[in-house]
Amino acid sequence: MKIHHVHRISLPRMAAALGVLLVVSAFPASAAEEHHTVIPADDVKFSAGPPTLPAGAEIAVLLGSPAEEGPFVIRLKFPAGYDVPPHRHPKEEHVTVISGGFGMASGEKHDRAAAPLLPPGSFVRIPVGMAHFAWTEEETIVQLNGMGPFGVEYVDPKDDPRTN
Numbered sequence: 001m002k003i004h005h006v007h008r009i010s011l012p013r014m015a016a017a018l019g020v021l022l023v024v025s026a027f028p029a030s031a032a033e034e035h036h037t038v039i040p041a042d043d044v045k046f047s048a049g050p051p052t053l054p055a056g057a058e059i060a061v062l063l064g065s066p067a068e069e070g071p072f073v074i075r076l077k078f079p080a081g082y083d084v085p086p087h088r089h090p091k092e093e094h095v096t097v098i099s100g101g102f103g104m105a106s107g108e109k110h111d112r113a114a115a116p117l118l119p120p121g122s123f124v125r126i127p128v129g130m131a132h133f134a135w136t137e138e139e140t141i142v143q144l145n146g147m148g149p150f151g152v153e154y155v156d157p158k159d160d161p162r163t164n
Contacts, residue, residue, distance in 0.1 A: 037063060046077050052152040054161050056082055062143075066150040077141045078102075084134040085159035086110055090151050093126040093144060100140025106132045108155045131155055 039062055049057030050066075056079050064072030075098065086108050095104065101117035104124050110133045117137060118124070126132055154160040 044075060046075070049076065051162050052160075053084060054082070064148060066146065066148045068148050070148055071145070072148050072150070073143065073145050075141055075143050077139065078136045080136060080138045082136045082140075083110060086131050086133040086155040087159070088129050088131050088153045088155070089126065089146075090128065090153075091147050092128050093146050093150075095124045095126070096143045096145075097122045098141040098143055100136060100138050102140050102142055103135040103137075104132060106130055110135075 044060045044062070046058035046060045049055075049059050053076070058077040060075040060077075062073040062075060064070050066072045066074060078100075095102070097118050097120050099120050101119060102122070103112060103115060103117045104126075105111065105114035106126075107114060108131045112135055152160075157163065
């Protein structure tokens with residue numbers, strides 16, 4: 001005579017199992033297929049800077065687009081002696097210094113004495129709408145992380161390179 005064992009699942013265990021199935025099924029198939037992004041340093045290619053910055057800057061888009069909805073990551077390369085006049089952004093900005101020395105301070109008047117140059121590895125968070133300005137003394141690369149669409153509004157409209 002065979003004895004059959006019946007495994008009973010308690011109601012709380014059944015509810016937990018059902019909850020896991022519901023959570024897993026809520027993820028779209030594309031999320032499971034998405035892969036990480038790798039860009040080796042040698043593959044970062046700079047091109048002429050965006051029209052929102054004075055001439056001389058260069059840009060490399062690593063992820064997304066500052067002009068479109070969603071997250072983006074860009075690198076900006078500035079020549080020695082470069083100035084970004086006081087301006088504001090409609091969204092928060094996160095800046096990491098990759099190489100060189102980057103001067104950045106808050107305020108509506110450009111004053112290089114307002115803050116020291118930040119060395120590589122430094123990070124700056126700029127809140128929405130805060131007037132700030134930047135400068136370099138040597139060639140400098142920064143990485144900017146933000147959410148698009150991203151904009152620039154110069155404190156003095158005469159400083160806006162799009163209108164000059």
